[in-house]
Amino acid sequence: xxxxxxxxxxxxxxxxxxxxxxxxxxxxxxxxxxxxxxxxxxxxxxxxxxxxxxxxxxxxxxxxxxxxxxxxxxxxxxxxxxxxxxxxxxxxxxxxxxxxxxxxxxxxxxxxxxxxxxxxxxxxxxxxxxxxxxxxxxxxxxxxxxxxxxxxxxxxxxxxxxxxxxxxxxxxxxxxxxxxxxxxxxxxxxxxxxxxxxxxxxxxxxxxxxxxxxxxxxxxxxxxxxxxxxxxxxxxxxxxxxxxxxxxxxxxxxxxxxxxxxxxxxxxxxxxxxxxxxxxxxxxxxxxxxxxxxxxxxxxxxxxxxxxxxxxxxxxxxxxxxxxxxxxxxxxxxxxxxxxxxxx
Numbered sequence: 560x561x562x563x564x565x566x567x568x569x570x571x572x573x574x575x576x577x578x579x580x581x582x583x584x585x586x587x588x589x590x591x592x593x594x595x596x597x598x599x600x601x602x603x604x605x606x607x608x609x610x611x612x613x614x615x616x617x618x619x620x621x622x623x624x625x626x627x628x629x630x631x632x633x634x635x636x637x638x639x640x641x642x643x644x645x646x647x648x649x650x651x652x653x654x655x656x657x658x659x660x661x662x663x664x665x666x667x668x669x670x671x672x673x674x675x676x677x678x679x680x681x682x683x684x685x686x687x688x689x690x691x692x693x694x695x696x697x698x699x700x701x702x703x704x705x706x707x708x709x710x711x712x713x714x715x716x717x718x719x720x721x722x723x724x725x726x727x728x729x730x731x732x733x734x735x736x737x738x739x740x741x742x743x744x745x746x747x748x749x750x751x752x753x754x755x756x757x758x759x760x761x762x763x764x765x766x767x768x769x770x771x772x773x774x775x776x777x778x779x780x781x782x783x784x785x786x787x788x789x790x791x792x793x794x795x796x797x798x799x800x801x802x803x804x805x806x807x808x809x810x811x812x813x814x815x816x817x818x819x820x821x822x823x824x825x826x827x828x829x830x831x832x833x834x835x836x837x838x839x840x841x842x843x844x845x846x847x848x849x850x851x852x853x854x855x856x857x858x859x860x861x862x863x864x865x866x867x868x869x870x871x872x873x874x875x876x877x878x879x880x881x882x883x884x885x886x887x888x889x890x891x892x893x894x895x896x897x898x899x900x901x902x903x
Contacts, residue, residue, distance in 0.1 A: 561618070562621040562657035563878045563899070568609030571885035577878045580621065583654065583661045584632070589670060590640045590662055591632040592647055593617045594663050595676040597623045597655040598684065598713070599897040601802045604810055604889050606653075610806070614651050622881075623655020623899075626662070627670055627680035637664045646683040648831070650773045656878060656899050657834040664829050665849050668856045669865045674870070681870035681896035682863070685717035685831065688799065692775060693721055699797045701726030703772035706762055706789070709802060710747065711738035713896035716871035718775050719745045724867050727773075730765060732758045741871065750827060762789040770794055770820075780804040783812060790822045799827045815824065870894035877902055 564578045585591045596728045597700065604621050625648050630640045646669075647662035649655040670679045707718045708730035722729040723746040732746035733739050739750040751761045762771055770791035776782055780803030783796075790796050796817070801808035817824055831852040835844055862868045873895030876884045887893050 560658035561878060562654075563623070563881055564619045564621050565607050566619050568618065569607065570577040571604060571889070572609045572687035572882040574618075574881035575622070578619070580657070582659050585634040585637065585661055587635040588637055588645075588664055589634045589650065590630045590637045590645075590664060590667055590891055592628040592645060592660050592662055592667075593627045593631045594623075594628040594655065594657060594660050594901055596628070596680040596901065597626045597657075597660075597899045598680045599876075599885055599888065599899065600624050600684070600890060601712075601800070602652070604885055607885065613645070614653075616651075621654045621657050622688060623657065623660060624652040625680055625684075626655040626660050627676045628660075630667075631659070640664060640667055646670045646679050648684065648829075653829075656881060657659050658901060658903070663831055665852070668852070669860070671860055673863050677872055677875055677898040677900055678870050681713060681872050681898050682859075685713040685775045685870065685896065686721070686859050687852070687855055687869065688829045689717040689721050689775070689831055690716055690859060691750070691851070692772065692797050692799050693718060694725070694823050695851070695855075696777070696827050697773045697797050699725050699727055699773050702728075704730060704766055704791075705773040705775060706730045706732060706758075706771040707747075707775045707777075709784070709800065710742045710750075711894050712727045712777060712802075713871070714777050714800065715775075716741070716745055716895055717868070718777075719747050720868045721862075722775075724862060730762060730771065734806050734891060741749045741894055745871065759785050759789045766791070774796065775799060779808050784816055787817045787820055787822060792821045793823070795823045795831070797825050797827055855879065872898055874898075 562580045648666035650661045686835045711733040729747045730749045731742035732751045774786045777800035779801035830836045830846040832846045834850045874897045
């Protein structure tokens with residue numbers, strides 16, 4: 560089968576190759592998905608470049624965290640998924656940009672009927688992550704103000720839409736007029752171009768110096784400490800992404816600067832698991848279980864069916880074009896979610 564592999568560490572456009580590899584077989588509690596579409600993630604860039612990631616993997620390996628397709632094989636205990644169209648987070652968050660991919664059933668979900676394959680793969684991680692972050696971890700309520708960084712990204716566009724469904728006032732922070740226009744179309748109440756203005760001053764001005772109740776930070780890096788300065792007293796700063804951090808968030812930050820604002824620092828990661836290896840637990844890995852995942856996914860399916868949310872697919876590419884597309888992501892030229900569609 561064909562698979563998009565990282566052949567060495569370096570820039571995606573230089574090290575990614577479409578290769579012929581063996582078709583994988585599912586183990587107990589796993590399914591094999593005949594992939595129709597897969598998404599590109601900023602994490603893929605870190606993996607290509609060999610930066611610090613949660614699960615380091617030496618080349619060669621196949622990229623791909625989230626997919627949409629049909630289950631064509633199942634291991635013991637996973638037979639109920641056979642023949643179903645699904646969205647899934649792949650095993651160890653790898654292997655998805657291929658003709659076939661393996662996923663543990665704890666991370667396999669019914670695909671939304673209203674979305675095509677490209678939209679469905681663009682839906683699963685951004686909306687599950689944003690729902691977990693904003694509602695369960697961030698406790699966002701109607702009437703509150705939420706700031707969303709990287710607001711024109713896949714997760715950011717999901718955050719804008721979910722914030723509006725909650726009745727919140729949404730301030731979208733993005734770089735450049737084209738990205739800002741997308742945020743406005745999705746319903747953002749205020750759009751801040753961080754390339755042209757200081758978002759801290761703009762948020763404080765928009766909130767009469769009170770600050771935002773919730774800050775959904777998908778950038779990290781220099782955005783983190785600056786965001787603390789415009790978070791309301793008792794507000795929640797959500798550490799979710801690290802696209803602006805050269806060390807992928809694996810560095811410490813002086814918490815005293817957060818203490819002076821009396822804010823909450825809330826950490827978020829999507830990786831569903833009902834059991835955790837003891838070694839990983841001692842490393843600090845402590846994900847939510849399938850019960851939470853089902854609750855979130857059910858609510859998201861309802862919102863899709865009611866027409867309240869829809870993923871923003873900015874670009875559709877083939878496997879051969881994925882390297883260049885990831886280079887565009889790294890250079891901040893991508894808007895919305897980029898999906899890889901399988902050609903058979």
